[in-house]
Amino acid sequence: xxxxxxxxxxxxxxxxxxxxxxxxxxxxxxxxxxxxxxxxxxxxxxxxxxxxxxxxxxxxxxxxxxxxxxxxxxxxxxxxxxxxxxxxxxxxxxxxxxxxxxxxxxxxxxxxxxxxxxxxxxxxxxxxxxxxxxxxxxxxxxx
DNA sequence: GCACTGGATGTTT
DNA sequence: AAACATCCAGTGC
Numbered sequence: 531x532x533x534x535x536x537x538x539x540x541x542x543x544x545x546x547x548x549x550x551x552x553x554x555x556x557x558x559x560x561x562x563x564x565x566x567x568x569x570x571x572x573x574x575x576x577x578x579x580x581x582x583x584x585x586x587x588x589x590x591x592x593x594x595x596x597x598x599x600x601x602x603x604x605x606x607x608x609x610x611x612x613x614x615x616x617x618x619x620x621x622x623x624x625x626x627x628x629x630x631x632x633x634x635x636x637x638x639x640x641x642x643x644x645x646x647x648x649x650x651x652x653x654x655x656x657x658x659x660x661x662x663x664x665x666x667x668x669x670x671x672x673x
Numbered sequence: 674g675c676a677c678t679g680g681a682t683g684t685t686t
Numbered sequence: 687a688a689a690c691a692t693c694c695a696g697t698g699c
Contacts, residue, residue, distance in 0.1 A: 577684080577685080579683085579684065580685090599692075602692095607684090609682060610683045610684070612682060612683065612691090612692040613684040614684095614692080616684065616685070616690055617684085629691080632691085634691085634693085635692075640691050640692080641690095642691065646691095649691095
């Protein structure tokens with residue numbers, strides 16, 4: 531099923547009503563239904579750590595960001611900032627698990643599977659403001 | 674303030 | 687043992 535989100539075309543692959551994988555295809559040039567925020571995800575096959583991180587990340591609302599370190603702590607694994615980065619890097623559910631809202635402690639955006647430019651555009655579309663390369667501090671989400 | 678460094682860190686494979 | 691979408695304290699502009 532195809533949706534749009536923040537000007538991007540998004541492909542959602544489901545089986546029996548459960549989302550298996552999401553991919554961002556590129557610019558949405560046609561009118562498509564908006565991506566629903568609540569979808570049931572297939573979280574089988576993930577470790578307890580990965581599940582905790584993804585579920586906590588879903589709490590970050592549009593227009594806010596968390597850092598890898600604050601997300602690690604909120605998920606119950608203080609100090610696991612780098613391991614959180616590992617989870618985000620393999621996130622099969624971009625946008626629904628909003629890994630684009632997780633940034634570095636110095637407020638630079640950090641990595642993104644589709645590149646830093648896409649990450650910045652998603653954040654800007656959600657209302658996040660930047661000062662140069664960095665997200666402005668008031669946009670930090672407190673869990 | 675900026676840029677860079679080296680070492681520590683937690684989890685996965 | 688190695689990899690990693692990080693962090694922090696230190697150093698020098």
